[in-house]
Every structure is written in structure tokens, then in C-alpha cells.
Amino acid sequence: MADTLDTIFRSLDACRQDVAHLQTLLTARKALGPENGGQGESAKALCIADWLAAQGVSDLVRLDSPDSRVESGLRPNVLARLPGTGKHTLWLFAHMDVVPPGPADAWTSDPWFARSEGDFVYGRGVEDNQQAIASMLLLAKAVQAMKASPPLHLGLVFMADEETGSAHGLSHILDTASHFFSPDDLYVVPDAGSPRGDVIEVAEKSQIWFRIRITGQQCHASTPHKGRNALVAGAEMVLLCHELLPTAFAARDELFSPPFSTFTPSKHEANVPSVNVVPGNDTFYLDCRLLPQVSAEEVRGKVLELAATVADKRNVSVEVDIVQQQAASAIPVDSPVVTRLQAAITRVYGVQARPVGIGGATVAALLRQRGLHAAVWSCLENTCHQPDERSSVTATIRDAQVFAHLLMSPVHA
Numbered sequence: 193m194a195d196t197l198d199t200i201f202r203s204l205d206a207c208r209q210d211v212a213h214l215q216t217l218l219t220a221r222k223a224l225g226p227e228n229g230g231q232g233e234s235a236k237a238l239c240i241a242d243w244l245a246a247q248g249v250s251d252l253v254r255l256d257s258p259d260s261r262v263e264s265g266l267r268p269n270v271l272a273r274l275p276g277t278g279k280h281t282l283w284l285f286a287h288m289d290v291v292p293p294g295p296a297d298a299w300t301s302d303p304w305f306a307r308s309e310g311d312f313v314y315g316r317g318v319e320d321n322q323q324a325i326a327s328m329l330l331l332a333k334a335v336q337a338m339k340a341s342p343p344l345h346l347g348l349v350f351m352a353d354e355e356t357g358s359a360h361g362l363s364h365i366l367d368t369a370s371h372f373f374s375p376d377d378l379y380v381v382p383d384a385g386s387p388r389g390d391v392i393e394v395a396e397k398s399q400i401w402f403r404i405r406i407t408g409q410q411c412h413a414s415t416p417h418k419g420r421n422a423l424v425a426g427a428e429m430v431l432l433c434h435e436l437l438p439t440a441f442a443a444r445d446e447l448f449s450p451p452f453s454t455f456t457p458s459k460h461e462a463n464v465p466s467v468n469v470v471p472g473n474d475t476f477y478l479d480c481r482l483l484p485q486v487s488a489e490e491v492r493g494k495v496l497e498l499a500a501t502v503a504d505k506r507n508v509s510v511e512v513d514i515v516q517q518q519a520a521s522a523i524p525v526d527s528p529v530v531t532r533l534q535a536a537i538t539r540v541y542g543v544q545a546r547p548v549g550i551g552g553a554t555v556a557a558l559l560r561q562r563g564l565h566a567a568v569w570s571c572l573e574n575t576c577h578q579p580d581e582r583s584s585v586t587a588t589i590r591d592a593q594v595f596a597h598l599l600m601s602p603v604h605a
């Protein structure tokens with residue numbers, strides 16, 4: 193098998209032109225979801241399916257999700273399968289949608305045109321998540337060119353709607369087509385990583401977002417004693433959360449970065465339009481990312497306790513609601529997908545990759561919730577969602593080589 197792997201590596205090394213070409217095609221197909229004023233991923237999905245068909249990949253399944261907000265009436269998901277000789281499948285997942293480019297003058301060139309300069313391609317979406325799409329398509333091309341089938345089947349999943357919640361993307365796929373996915377398969381989501389390729393994400397903190405609404409009494413600012421200032425009470429609540437929650441829940445876990453839970457007052461809603469009005473209402477939000485050993489219920493209890501303190505002291509009412517909640521997700525650091533990735537990364541990138549946990553949320557959580565051991569890995573510049581987003585052509589090819597290594601290593605189970 194070593195010879196075959198070397199052949200695949202060489203054929204991928206010869207694909208630099210393909211990377212630039214694919215990035216040009218994909219970037220021009222503005223895949224903005226309707227929340228961002230776009231028409232979704234249909235044009236991009238067609239481009240991907242056409243490219244795979246042109247390579248001779250015939251097993252293409254569409255798992256579209258109805259969405260009346262876009263002209264086509266659907267959000268496309270494309271699943272491509274290439275046969276292997278064994279029982280197991282290597283599944284790779286990439287999302288087609290992108291985020292808006294933001295102010296045009298922050299960009300050196302047109303964000304919807306993939307500009308090449310040296311080893312980099314610049315444009316909206318080139319890194320997030322077209323680097324993965326390109327790596328997956330190159331791998332499919334290389335496998336099609338092989339004379340023999342690899343030991344593992346290859347499954348490529350191109351998803352809609354990752355940037356705005358995945359309801360029309362991976363959630364829809366897992367709800368409607370779960371029979372494709374077995375717990376014995378390997379799952380890699382190439383949508384986060386480090387510039388050296390030495391970080392494998394295996395765990396995510398739980399998330400809990402609180403909305404905290406303070407109600408006092410509005411009055412004229414020249415006679416503040418006649419009202420009850422909700423902004424002052426809200427400010428007190430912000431500081432109590434900020435100062436007391438980290439000490440109340442001080443557990444540490446060095447797998448995670450940062451290695452502790454975070455409690456962050458974030459969004460604040462507009463209150464009164466005039467300077468001369470004492471606000472009777474104040475609303476802010478608290479974003480909490482909790483280590484797996486920290487109980488969300490206990491955090492909620494502590495926030496309610498702080499709310500009661502402020503209500504009492506300031507003679508206001510303080511309502512606490514949960515507006516979003518997601519459980520922590522983790523796979524063992526010695527899962528087959530992790531150890532196999534480590535071996536592949538060492539071979540291709542020459543580094544020892546370490547498993548880490550993060551505070552962010554990726555679609556890997558959706559897979560893990562269904563008992564599918566998903567690891568998140570890629571070699572990235574980390575310019576996602578920024579102006580002048582860029583992707584390395586070399587990393588795109590090497591990522592494809594890492595996936596080829598996984599695909600060509602038989603599973604002994």
C-alpha cells in the first residue's frame with residue numbers, strides 16, 4: 193500500500209493549478225444564506241457536483257432541505273461516495289456557505305474573485321470552508337485516477353447552512369439520512385486548525401446564553417430619585433457576573449484552550465433614545481462556555497442568586513432567560529480517528545499533533561451527539577470571516593494528502 197500512497201501523494205502534489213481553478217469557481221458562486229441577504233448554496237452545489245461528475249464520480253446523492261426564503265426553494269446538501277474494498281468509510285465534511293465580506297474598502301481586491309499571490313489565494317470563503325472543499329475534490333480526483341480501490345470507502349459531504357445554525361445543513365442530513373453513517377466509520381471535519389497543522393479539536397465546551405432583563409421605573413433625568421434606574425442595576429449585574437462567576441466555577445482542564453470556563457457579558461440592547469431620561473428597562477446578554485465538568489444548572493442557579501441580590505438592593509425586577517443552550521461534546525483523545533490523524537499529520541506535515549478542546553461550537557458536535565466520533569482538523573491560516581481571507585495552496589494539497597493517508601490505512605477491527 194506504501195507505493196500506492198506515494199503515487200497518490202505525487203498526483204496531489206501536481207494539483208496546484210486545480211486548487212487555483214477550484215477556488216476561482218467556488219468563490220464566484222456567492223453562497224450567502226437568506227439571513228445574510230443571499231440565495232443560498234445552489235450554484236455552488238451544482239459546481240461541486242459537476243466537477244465530481246467530470247472526474248467520473250457517479251454516486252452522488254442530494255439531500256436538499258426545503259427553504260422558501262431562497263428562489264430555488266431549497267438548500268442543497270451533496271453527498272458523494274467512492275467505493276473502497278473494506279467495510280469502513282472515511283467521511284469528510286465541508287460547508288458551502290460563507291459569511292458576508294463586510295465593508296469592501298477593507299479588502300485589497302474583490303472578495304468574490306479569487307486572487308492568487310504566491311502560495312496564497314485571497315477571497316471570501318477561500319479558507320472557510322473552500323480549502324476543505326478543494327482538498328476533498330482533489331482527493332476524489334486522485335482516488336478516481338488510482339487503478340485499485342482504497343481499503344476504506346470515501347464519503348464526501350458538502351453542506352449548506354453551517355454559518356447560520358446548520359438546520360438546513362448537517363442537522364437535516366443527520367435527520368433524514370442517518371443510515372449512511374456508522375459509529376465504526378471515521379469522521380473528520382476540516383473546519384478549524386492551526387497554521388502548523390498540529391492541533392486536533394476533540395472536545396467543545398457546553399454553551400449557555402442568558403438574556404438578563406432589568407425592569408425599574410423610567411423618569412426624567414433631572415429628578416432621578418423619582419425613578420429606579422435600570423441601567424445602573426444592569427451595570428451592577430454585569431459586574432457581579434463578570435467577577436463572581438469565574439471564581440464560583442473555577443475548575444480547570446488543561447485539554448481546553450482557555451483551560452477554564454468563561455462568563456462573558458456581551459450584547460446590550462438599546463434603551464432610551466434621550467440623554468435626559470432615566471431608563472426603566474435594561475437588557476444585556478451573558479455568553480457562558482463551560483468545561484464539561486461544570487453543571488449548566490448550577491451556573492443558572494448562581495445567576496439567579498445574583499439577580500435576586502441586585503433586585504433586592506436596587507428595588508428592580510431582574511428576569512433571567514436562557515436564549516440558547518448546547519451540551520458539551522467530546523471524543524476520547526485516543527479515539528481511532530485521532531490516532532490515525534496523528535500518524536497521517538506526522539507523515540505529511542512532520543509535526544506531532546495534540547488533541548485540544550475549544551470554547552467554540554462546530555458541526556462536529558452534531559456528529560458527536562449521535563455517537564459518531566468526529567475530530568476537527570485542518571492546517572489553517574485562521575483568517576476566517578476577516579477581510580483579505582486567505583488560504584494556502586500548499587496546505588490545501590497537504591490536507592488532501594493527510595486525508596489520503598487516512599483513506600489508505602486499513603482499519604483493523
Ligand SMILES: [Zn+2]
Pocket residue numbers: 287320321354383
Ligand atoms: Zn467554517
